[in-house]
Amino acid sequence: MSNHSAVTGYEPGEFFCEIFGRAGGRRLGHTRRIRDRLAQLDIAQLRARARGAERELYNLGITFTVYTDREAIDRILPFDVIPRVLSSKDWEIIESGVKQRVAALNSFLFDIYHGEKILKDGVVPRELVLGNANYRPEMCGFDPPQGTYVHICGIDIVRDEKGKFLVLEDNARTPSGVSYVIENRHLMMRAFPDLAEGMRIADVDDYGRQLAGALSAVAPTGVGSPNVVLMSPGAYNSAYFEHVFLAREMGVPLVEGQDLVVENHKVFMRTTHGLAPVHVIYRRINDDFLDPKIFRPESTLGVAGLFEAYLKGNVTLANAIGTGVADDKAVYAYMPRIIKYYLDQDPILSNVPTNICRETAGLQKTLDHLGELVTKPVGEAGGYGVVVGPSASKRELGELRAKLIADPNNYISQPVINLSVCPTLVGRAVEPRHVDLRPFAVTGDSTWVLPGGLTRVALRRGSLVVNSSQGGGSKDTWVVG
Amino acid sequence: MDNLIARFASNIFWIGRYVERAENVARILDINETYARESEEGPDWQRVLDLHADTDAYLARYAAVDAANVVAFYVIDRDNPSSIASAIYTARENARSVRHLISTEMWTRLNISHNRMAELTRRDLRLDNLSRLCSEIKEACQTFEGVAEGTFLRGERWCFYQMGKYLERADQTTRILDMSFERAGKDIGVAMEAVHWNVLLRSVAGYHAYRSRHPAGSQPRDIAMFLLYDKEFPRAVALCVERLGTRLTELETLHGNRRHDSVETARRALVFALDTGPGSRITQRRLHKFLDELQVYLANVSSALAATYFSGR
Numbered sequence: 001m002s003n004h005s006a007v008t009g010y011e012p013g014e015f016f017c018e019i020f021g022r023a024g025g026r027r028l029g030h031t032r033r034i035r036d037r038l039a040q041l042d043i044a045q046l047r048a049r050a051r052g053a054e055r056e057l058y059n060l061g062i063t064f065t066v067y068t069d070r071e072a073i074d075r076i077l078p079f080d081v082i083p084r085v086l087s088s089k090d091w092e093i094i095e096s097g098v099k100q101r102v103a104a105l106n107s108f109l110f111d112i113y114h115g116e117k118i119l120k121d122g123v124v125p126r127e128l129v130l131g132n133a134n135y136r137p138e139m140c141g142f143d144p145p146q147g148t149y150v151h152i153c154g155i156d157i158v159r160d161e162k163g164k165f166l167v168l169e170d171n172a173r174t175p176s177g178v179s180y181v182i183e184n185r186h187l188m189m190r191a192f193p194d195l196a197e198g199m200r201i202a203d204v205d206d207y208g209r210q211l212a213g214a215l216s217a218v219a220p221t222g223v224g225s226p227n228v229v230l231m232s233p234g235a236y237n238s239a240y241f242e243h244v245f246l247a248r249e250m251g252v253p254l255v256e257g258q259d260l261v262v263e264n265h266k267v268f269m270r271t272t273h274g275l276a277p278v279h280v281i282y283r284r285i286n287d288d289f290l291d292p293k294i295f296r297p298e299s300t301l302g303v304a305g306l307f308e309a310y311l312k313g314n315v316t317l318a319n320a321i322g323t324g325v326a327d328d329k330a331v332y333a334y335m336p337r338i339i340k341y342y343l344d345q346d347p348i349l350s351n352v353p354t355n356i357c358r359e360t361a362g363l364q365k366t367l368d369h370l371g372e373l374v375t376k377p378v379g380e381a382g383g384y385g386v387v388v389g390p391s392a393s394k395r396e397l398g399e400l401r402a403k404l405i406a407d408p409n410n411y412i413s414q415p416v417i418n419l420s421v422c423p424t425l426v427g428r429a430v431e432p433r434h435v436d437l438r439p440f441a442v443t444g445d446s447t448w449v450l451p452g453g454l455t456r457v458a459l460r461r462g463s464l465v466v467n468s469s470q471g472g473g474s475k476d477t478w479v480v481g
Numbered sequence: 482m483d484n485l486i487a488r489f490a491s492n493i494f495w496i497g498r499y500v501e502r503a504e505n506v507a508r509i510l511d512i513n514e515t516y517a518r519e520s521e522e523g524p525d526w527q528r529v530l531d532l533h534a535d536t537d538a539y540l541a542r543y544a545a546v547d548a549a550n551v552v553a554f555y556v557i558d559r560d561n562p563s564s565i566a567s568a569i570y571t572a573r574e575n576a577r578s579v580r581h582l583i584s585t586e587m588w589t590r591l592n593i594s595h596n597r598m599a600e601l602t603r604r605d606l607r608l609d610n611l612s613r614l615c616s617e618i619k620e621a622c623q624t625f626e627g628v629a630e631g632t633f634l635r636g637e638r639w640c641f642y643q644m645g646k647y648l649e650r651a652d653q654t655t656r657i658l659d660m661s662f663e664r665a666g667k668d669i670g671v672a673m674e675a676v677h678w679n680v681l682l683r684s685v686a687g688y689h690a691y692r693s694r695h696p697a698g699s700q701p702r703d704i705a706m707f708l709l710y711d712k713e714f715p716r717a718v719a720l721c722v723e724r725l726g727t728r729l730t731e732l733e734t735l736h737g738n739r740r741h742d743s744v745e746t747a748r749r750a751l752v753f754a755l756d757t758g759p760g761s762r763i764t765q766r767r768l769h770k771f772l773d774e775l776q777v778y779l780a781n782v783s784s785a786l787a788a789t790y791f792s793g794r
Contacts, residue, residue: 058596059589227484235578248581259486259793270487270793272637273738 005039006046007423012432016163016420018084023161030087030480037195038082043428050081050425053191060183078473079184081192084422084435084455088481091202094157094165094439095449097349100339102153102441105172105326107342109149113139113322123341124334125358127409132331134173134324136287138294142311144320145218146445151318152211152282153441154178154454157349159420166352166417168436170335172327173319174284177454178440179245180474182207188476202451202479207440208249211282214444215250218316219279226279228252229269231260233285233301243284250282257285262305267315280316287321330356330378333412352417357408366413367404370397373413375404390416419464422475424457434458436466437477452477487793489582490641492575494786496583497645499572500591503565504622505653506555509660511615512684514608516664516677517548525664526551532660533563552606556614557598565618566598584632590625597621637736640728644786647728651721652779655772657685658708662765665701675699685716702763709755718775722748722755725782738790747785751778 014023019035021028027035057076086094111118112129119126129135154175156168185204189196212228219226232243234256247254253269260278261268268275283290289299291307309315325331331338333354336347355362355373366373370389377385387400404411421432439453455475456466466472513529527546530536535554542560543550558564562571573591580588605614626646633639661681678699682688691707691714710719726748732738755778759771 059592060585235574240577241580244577244580253484253486254489254581255486256488259488269484272485272487272490272641272790272793274794276484 004042006041006043006425006430007035007038010423010430010432012421012423014161015418015432015434016159016161017432018086018159018420018422018435019082020423022163028085028087031085033199034083034085034195038423038430043430046081046425046430047428049192053079053081053187056187056190077180078459079187080424080433080457080459080473080475081188082423082425082430083188083195083476083478084437084457085478085480086452088202088479090165091451091479091481093348094437094453095451097165097167097347098153098155098439098441098449099447100343100345100348101155101167101170101335102150102443102447104335104339104342105150105153105170105323106148106443108338109320109323109326110147111342112325113142118338118341121341123337124331128328128330128334128358129325132325132328134287134322134328136322136325138307138311139320139322145220145316148218148443148445149320149323150326151214151218151320151443153443154438155349155441157437157439157453158352158417159437161418161420163420165349167335167349168352168417169329170327170332171438172323173286175438175440176239176242176284177438177456177474178207178450179242181440181450181452181454181477182249183245184474184476196478199478199480202481204450204452207442207450208246208251210442210448210450211246212250212252214442214448215280215282215316215318217444218318220313220316223279227269227277228280228282229255229260229278231255231257231281231283231285233289237284239284246282252282257300257302260303260306262303262309265305265309265312265314267303267306267309278315280318282318287324290317290321328378329376329412330358352414355413357404357411357413362413363404363408366411367401369413370401370404372415374416375400375411375413377410378412388416417464419458422455422457424459424475426459426461431461433461434464434466435475451479485582485637487791489579490637491787491791492579493582493638494641494645494791495575496572496579496591497642498649499568499575500622500625501646501649501653502563503568503572504619505650505657506563506565506568507615507618507622508653508684509657510552510555511612511619512657512680513660514548514552514611514615515680515684528660528663529555531663532656535561535563548608549603549606552608552611553603556606557601557603566601569594569598582638584628584634586628586632587625590621590628594621594625637732637738640732640736641790644725644728647721647725648779648783650716651718651725652776654685654708654716654718654721655775655779657681658705659769659772662701662705662768665765678704687714687716690714705759705763705768709758719755722751726752732790741785741789744782744785744789747778747781751775751782754778 012020012023016022019031057079118124119129150172152175154171157165158168159165182204215228216226229252230243230247232240232254243254255269259270261270267278269278285301288295290302291304292299292302293304294307310317333356336351339345339347355366357363357366366375373389375387387396419434419436422435423430424433435455435457437453437455440450442448455477456472457475458464458466459473460471509529517525526548529551530539539554554561555564557566559566559570561567573595576583576588576591629642633642665677679688682691694707695703707714708717711717712720712723714720729744729748754774759768
């Protein structure tokens with residue numbers, strides 16, 4: 001065995017490290033065991049474990065799929081064998097913060113589709129909501145069971161250099177990634193059981209049962225034992241693995257639009273026994289594609305008549321239609337005020353400080369510090385149009401300035417956050433790489449948060465982008481107590 | 482009751498069929514390679530093409546009928562829907578749609594087999610290696626079958642899986658039989674050299690089973706009757722048809738599926754044809770015609786199943 005341990009020379013620099021703590025600060029107590037164990041491994045041993053895990057991923061087909069016209073190519077989401085470890089104290093903050101946020105999101109959605117109190121009180125600008133592309137006027141006055149709109153919520157959280165948690169984004173439509181949380185744990189326990197030995201790690205296996213329970217709790221009233229289904233766009237969707245996984249964890253049928261039919265405003269699935277009733281649909285399809293009669297007429301993924309069956313209360317959709325307005329970037333900026341408005345509480349999890357450019361002070365601050373801030377158009381998704389001040393050219397900043405002045409309502413700005421890092425096996429060394437965290441909350445009549453969540457890691461040195469499409473991978477996330 | 486989505490019943494049925502098909506194509510290549518090796522007339526790969534009525538499709542892609550190309554066509558050519566690589570790929574794509582309904586082990590086996598097929602190149606198909614490769618493929622399919630037996634839930638889904646498997650196996654046995662008799666020539670009243678029939682029997686793992694029935698002889702007629710009718714032999718057509726019937730009954734009695742006249746009619750027609758048999762004096766031509774008919778009846782059962790159970794009405 002070599003004298004060099006896998007983490008010799010590991011240097012997180014000025015960032016907060018999820019395993020080793022703050023630069024110059026105290027070592028984290030809850031990571032002592034894992035630090036000791038990593039110190040006893042050499043890099044070859046670590047690499048051997050990583051290879052074993054990777055082979056397993058491939059054989060198990062835990063993949064996202066890229067389709068060419070000829071065939072399906074399966075790619076695995078890169079998995080790093082060094083886990084990200086959260087203390088139970090950290091977790092209490094995240095868990096309560098996520099629950100609070102979900103409660104606020106649901107109250108907000110109920111309000112904007114009923115009395116619009118928050119708009120009348122001027123807390124959130126009216127046109128921000130009513131003019132939003134994801135606002136669905138068809139939902140006005142509709143009462144979803146238990147008042148729940150966002151049954152499944154994923155909240156993206158980062159950690160700054162002081163170790164403070166900040167919410168980067170709410171995902172209130174069809175957040176994905178939870179299957180990796182559970183599969184990563186299984187994989188970790190097969191490939192690296194000794195690393196976890198003797199540690200009390202919060203279990204993640206309960207997600208399917210919790211989800212099935214929550215979905216049953218929001219079934220239309222009067223249905224004794226509801227038939228729940230998971231509705232997927234199909235095997236060609238890149239998240240199909242997750243759809244399969246969740247249907248299986250819940251023990252419910254996985255269906256596509258073509259398997260469903262609406263008769264007399266009731267939804268049925270086509271089975272080998274003929275038509276069988278459907279009461280709750282966990283749909284992994286965007287609003288736009290759900291019902292060609294109401295939304296996009298060309299959609300072949302949906303079911304004609306589904307929306308009307310929904311409005312009549314014969315079937316529950318999870319998440320509800322029209323939740324996209326709540327996870328919009330512009331609405332995000334108002335979340336601290338929204339929490340305060342409905343719950344009369346201060347946010348447990350802070351937003352990344354956000355300048356709202358439709359407000360004079362926010363615009364001024366943005367214009368004054370354009371070169372230091374990240375400026376984001378609110379209407380766009382997927383990082384489109386985002387300008388990162390420190391890495392933008394003079395010309396780009398000049399163009400941005402002109403756009404901001406012409407249309408301030410369309411922008412928010414935020415400081416660049418130095419995301420925390422976690423030791424990560426990269427080639428032949430363990431190096432710091434930036435991570436984020438997406439905890440998943442499930443809400444039926446109450447909210448449950450899966451301990452931990454998805455840790456995504458930016459595998460490129462220095463990169464802050466954790467998306468799988470841009471060189472991101474994932475890690476197992478441990479909550480140890 | 483299962484609430485099995487009709488489309489998924491079809492996927493499961495086809496997993497059963499395609500894995501069985503891959504295994505049998507491997508058997509056919511193996512047996513033909515052995516015949517070719519032992520033949521004085523030289524290799525004849527045309528018959529494999531004839532067996533699957535693939536000559537036109539083949540000639541559209543390859544200039545001449547020769548060993549290397551025919552083997553490539555049937556092992557790795559993904560443009561050929563009846564190649565082993567295509568069968569495994571299709572089984573896996575069907576499995577992908579029903580991953581929540583099959584066991585993780587079944588999915589993993591198919592993945593491993595697919596990954597293995599995808600990495601094969603022409604260099605792996607050299608004739609001196611072909612028998613070993615065919616064995617490997619057969620074993621991969623048998624492993625899948627064993628894993629399914631040991632891990633797949635016994636519900637409706639199991640019935641559909643098994644029906645797919647038995648339909649395909651019956652069909653493939655008729656094709657293997659046809660090929661061997663065609664090879665043996667028209668005049669099979671005269672005892673052919675034992676080697677030929679032994680190769681056939683071994684290729685379907687039936688040599689010892691047959692011997693225990695007929696310790697001394699290798700009468701072509703006995704062999705044909707054995708492969709068609711011996712209900713203790715797992716690849717015999719009659720056994721497959723019987724099992725198919727059992728699963729259909731189970732669908733109704735255990736799983737509450739409606740009884741459907743069209744499936745029952747097709748099944749009865751198949752049983753009747755099988756019971757009638759190829760006649761007392763078997764000639765190659767008569768047997769060929771009989772096997773052709775059986776293939777049609779088997780296909781009719783398959784279509785009736787699809788219309789009844791896979792449409793969801």
